[in-house]
Amino acid sequence: MLQVYLPIAEISVNLLVILMLGGAVGFLSGMFGVGGGFLLTPFLMFLGIPPAIAVATGANQIVASSVSGALVQWRRGNVDTTMGGVLIVGGLFGSIIGVLLVNLLKSYGQADLTIALGYVTFLGTIGTLMLAESVRALRRERAGKPVKGRRPGEHSWVHGLPFKMRFHRSKLYISAIPVLMIGAVVGILVSVLGVGGGFLMVPAMIYILRMPTSVVIGTSLFQIIFITAAVTMLHAVFNQTIDILLAFLLIIGGVLGGQYGARAGQNLRGEQLRALLAIMVLAVAIRLLLGLVITPSDLYTIAPVETPRW
Amino acid sequence: MHHTRRVAFGIALGVSAAMAATAAPAQTPQGPDEIPTERVHSDISTREIAIKSNFTGIEIVIFGAVDYAPPDPKAPPYDVIMVIRGPTQDVVARRKERFAGIWLNGSSKVFHDIPGFYAVLSSRPLRAIAPEETLNELKVGFTALDLGPDDHSSVSDDLFRQAVIRNKEERLLFQYLDNAVSFIGRSLFRGTVDMPVNVPIGVYTAEVLLFQDGKLLSKDESTLNVQKVGFERGVYILAFRHPVIYGLLAVAIALLMGLGAWALFRRD
Secondary structure, eight states: OOEEEETTTTEEEEHHHHHHHHHHHHHHHHHHOOOOHHHHHHHHHHTTOOHHHHHHHHHHHHHHHHHHHHHHHHHTTOOOHHHHHHHHHHHHHHHHHHHHHHHHHHHTTOHHHHHHHHHHHHHHHHHHHHHHHHHHHHHHHHHTOOOOOOOOOOOOGGGGOSSEEEETTTTEEEEHHHHHHHHHHHHHHHHHHOOOOHHHHHHIIIIISOOOHHHHHHHHHHHHHHHHHHHHHHHHHHTOOOOHHHHHHHHHHHHHHHHHHHHHHHHSOHHHHHHHHHHHHHHHHHHHHHHHHSOOSOSEEEEEOOOOOO | OHHHHHHHHHHHHHHHHHHHHHHSOTTOOOOSSSOOOOEEEEEESOSEEEEOTTOOOEEEEEEEEEETOOOOTTSOOOEEEEEEEOOEEEEEEEEEEEETTEEEEEEEEEEEEEESOEEEEESSOHHHHSOHHHHHHTTOSGGGSOOSOOOTTOHHHHHHHHHHHHHHHHTTSEEEETTOEEEETTTEEEEEEEEOTTOOOEEEEEEEEEEETTEEEEEEEEEEEEEEOHHHHHHHHHHHHOHHHHHHHHHHHHHHHHHHHHHHHOOO
């Protein structure tokens, strides 16, 4: 019942399942302030959406969620547009590299493997870090010690690099090189994995660029709009892997879920939930890893012949 | 005016008569004195399959009748084989190999012009209807599919070939349906086949072969068009023929929806 045919993915899916998936991921991201793309894309693959389409359509969905988020931050004056602009320049380079890489890997039949391996690596790392962090915080809480904030900024290797620029909003005078590099790495992640890359961008801004925490979220969301929009365009042109109907349904679910998630997040205690999210992230990583190491029931697969576009 | 039209009509008649003469199967010579032999006619329950948002696959019925069937009660029964072929595509088969504990795609083989859909329906098991050579000659059955040069020297080639068939069968894109054709009386018959949700779009042919005593008596062919329609067709055409517009549209929709969500739920 309520089956809907996806015109590009060319499969029939249950409308409610897709709406609920978008809603659940939106709920989690509203609650934790994370993008949720790193959960959405693997779940789309579990539902049988071809990985390349799941990745590209995931990026398309993030355009919508990051616009809403960035507007809220913009109104509060928490966006450093200069920093965002430089990140976008780096990010565009990264996205082009990533999309061409996906196109090349697809023609060699290695795209699915690369996407899965990328997810296992990133979800495994993030999940472990998050779990360790929340276990530590929970222990500290139990021992009655206050939860420690981040250390004050100190000079690092970043400050010795040339091409210095002034970033007023962030009160920084640093080289553009690390900013461009961070932008490029996130651009590759967005185009290959279909994630927003906030989980990498935010720590990089805090620990490498030493940006004030107040502008980190807003600036990250601001640049993500442009990068995911560019990745959507590039995937549409090079790989034809954007399913507009799937994206539409995911956005609707995500918007509604996000509202409830944000409200729920205000009334709930963080650390236990953070540990729960970490366990979920690890579970998805393990599920993907098992798919790679368990001997498949059929060693042979077939696919239409694809030639690289470049 | 009248005159010219009649001439044109006459020419048209002549042309179609000539075409009919050349198109007439060789095995049914119809001299004035000869008793006409059996001829099969067939059609499909639908000429167009429209893939819309509610498409979850479809069952099609191919039906037909035998003309000029002699009223001989002792004559052996008729047999019918139906072959439905979808548009062809190039397919690559890949073999997974273990590397550092991970299964990844290793060696591969490309097969050209593989039908995207291929179903063989018959009134009895194929081997009971006609000898294998006849079936191969008529390109009936998976073994008769042109899956590249048949060098039996290479075992791996054969494994790839089997893999293509196995994978297609699992996705219901290749189907063998013994006893799927049933006769209603002596000369009327029908066969049904389920087309799955993932059927490729394009023009399909349904060939109907009439056998008796292991010999082909007559054949007929009809076509079927599988097309995406309406919204699905628009999306598909835009995505593949105008990808830049499609990409801009995808981005614009997401931007507007994000903006709408913000405007709808803002709390400041």
